[in-house]
Amino acid sequence: DADVTQTPRNRITKTGKRIMLECSQTKGHDRMYWYRQDPGLGLRLIYYSFDVKDINKGEISDGYSVSRQAQAKFSLSLESAIPNQTALYFCATSEAGATSYNEQFFGPGTRLTVL
Amino acid sequence: AQSVTQLGSHVSVSEGALVLLRCNYSSSVPPYLFWYVQYPNQGLQLLLKYTTGATLVKGINGFEAEFKKSETSFHLTKPSAHMSDAAEYFCAVSDRVSSASKIIFGSGTRLSIRP
Numbered sequence: 001d002a003d004v005t006q007t008p009r010n011r012i013t014k015t016g017k018r019i020m021l022e023c024s025q026t027k028g029h030d031r032m033y034w035y036r037q038d039p040g041l042g043l044r045l046i047y048y049s050f051d052v053k054d055i056n057k058g059e060i061s062d063g064y065s066v067s068r069q070a071q072a073k074f075s076l077s078l079e080s081a082i083p084n085q086t087a088l089y090f091c092a093t094s095e096a097g098a099t100s101y102n103e104q105f106f107g108p109g110t111r112l113t114v115l
Numbered sequence: 116a117q118s119v120t121q122l123g124s125h126v127s128v129s130e131g132a133l134v135l136l137r138c139n140y141s142s143s144v145p146p147y148l149f150w151y152v153q154y155p156n157q158g159l160q161l162l163l164k165y166t167t168g169a170t171l172v173k174g175i176n177g178f179e180a181e182f183k184k185s186e187t188s189f190h191l192t193k194p195s196a197h198m199s200d201a202a203e204y205f206c207a208v209s210d211r212v213s214s215a216s217k218i219i220f221g222s223g224t225r226l227s228i229r230p
Contacts, residue, residue, distance in 0.1 A: 004158075033217075040124060040223075041222060042205060042220040042221055042222040042223050043159075043205070043220040045217060048217065058217075090158055090159070092159075101147045101164060101166045101209070101211075102147060102209035102210075102218055103149065103161060103164060104218055105161075106151075106158035106159040106160070107158050108156075108157060108158045109156075109157070109158050
């Protein structure tokens, strides 16, 4: 079984619709992240959470919100989707503590298309 | 602030040829350094990482990278390319000073292998 799962894997929606992307992990990690990937831009951080009560904005949080329902679950919402939010979205996790070296473990991604 | 630059958005080599993917970083102190690989329709997986100690780091699938502090570089190499190496490769850095640090990704290099 995959350690980090994302649902859905693919989604096509229309401008103005509310969309939720879900991420679950069985690694027991405290830290979770949401990224978007666009061609030529690498991965950009949207939001991150270091524990259930800690939510932080990343470099491109406008137009997005998140919810950390439990240690294992971290959801990303687009309140009113727009076409330039069409991208590949990744969830990632990492351990806390110095010996983790901040290494992150990624889910398989969600391809979102906003028409 | 940390940053990472990958030289060349697309590299093409012949099967059996040397693979060299370039990465330079900017950081006030030597960071943790990572190479991740993304195969088509998959998430990112860790190839190798440099944390401390020996500057030549060996990873999976025959890849290795050398940390050169004087050149602020962490180039990825493989002596003999295989068709299965075709993927996108991301260099990344993380601040070793703070346990609350995040990873900064480069823009990626797409590696193509010619038969």
